[in-house]
Amino acid sequence: MIFHVLTVFPDFFRGPFEHGVVARAREAGVLDIRIHDLRDWTHDRHRTVDDRPFGGGEGMVLKPGPIFEAVETIWPERDRARQRAILLSAQGKRFDQRAARRLKEAGELLFICGRYEGVDERVSEHLADEELSIGDYVLSGGEPAALVVVDSVARLLPGVLGNEASSVFESFSETAAGDGILDCPHYTRPAEFRGWAVPEALREGNHAAVQEWRRRAALDKTRRHRPELLEKD
Ligand code: SAM
Secondary structure, eight states, X not given: OEEEEEESOGGGGTTGGGSHHHHHHHHTTSOEEEEEEGGGGOOSTTOOOXXXXXXXXXXXXXXXXXXXXXXXXXXXXXXXXXXXXXXXXXXXXXXXXXXXXXXXXXXXXXXXXXXXXXXOHXXXXXXXXXXXXXSSSOOSBSHHHHHHHHHHHHTTSXXXXXXGXXXXXXXXXXXXXOBSOOOOOOOXXXXXXXXXXXXHHHHSOOHHHHHHHHHHHHHHHHHHHOGGGGSOO
C-alpha cells in the first residue's frame, strides 16, 4: 500500500515514520510512504501556498491551485476507487477504527494537510474523496492527524505487525474475537510491584481462566471508561 502526504512541512515526518512497526514495514516493502512538499507545485519566486481569505478576517488560507496540481501530478490518471484523497480537517467526519479498517482496503491514500486558517473549500468539494477529523479539537496543522491515520491504517496491513493476532485482540476490534469494546488490562513482571499484585487468574496458567478474566476485565474497563461502546448495536 502507498501512503502519500501533501504538506508544507515535509521535515515534520522525518522522525515519526522512521521508528517502530511502520519503519520496519517500510523496510520490508509492505508499505511505502511518500512525503510531498506542497511548495513544489507553486510557480512564483516565493513559493506561495496561501492567501488572504475572501470576506476578510484573520489568518491565511491554503490556495487550491498547488493542491489540485499536486494531486493531479501524483495521480495523472486517478482511479478514484483505489486512489483516495483525504483532506484532514477539524470539520471532517470523525476518524475511528472502523474508518481505519475501511481505508486499508484502498491501494493508495493521499493525505492533504491543512495549515493556518484551513484549506480553500473547493479542495473538499471537488478534489478530496473524504474529509476526516481525528477528534473534536483543533490542531495547528494536519500533519499530526496524518501521522495518526497513517499509523493506525498501516498496522492493520498484513505483514506489518509481527504477530498477526495482535491487531485482532485489541480495543475496538469487531471480529469474531472482539465486539468493539476496549482491550483488557495487561501486566508483566514483577508479579508484585510496590505491594500491588497481578490478578491471580493471570498467574495460574489456566488458559480458560485467563480468557474468562480478560473478557470480564475488558467489559469492566469499557463500562468505566467508555460505556457508550457497550450500547452500540
Ligand atoms: N479554521 C479551522 C477550523 O476552525 O475548523 C481550523 C484550521 S487548523 C488551525 C489548521 C489545519 O489543521 C486544518 O486545515 C486541518 O488540516 C488541521 N486540523 C486541525 N484540527 C484537526 C483535526 N481535529 N483533525 C484533522 N485535522 C485537523
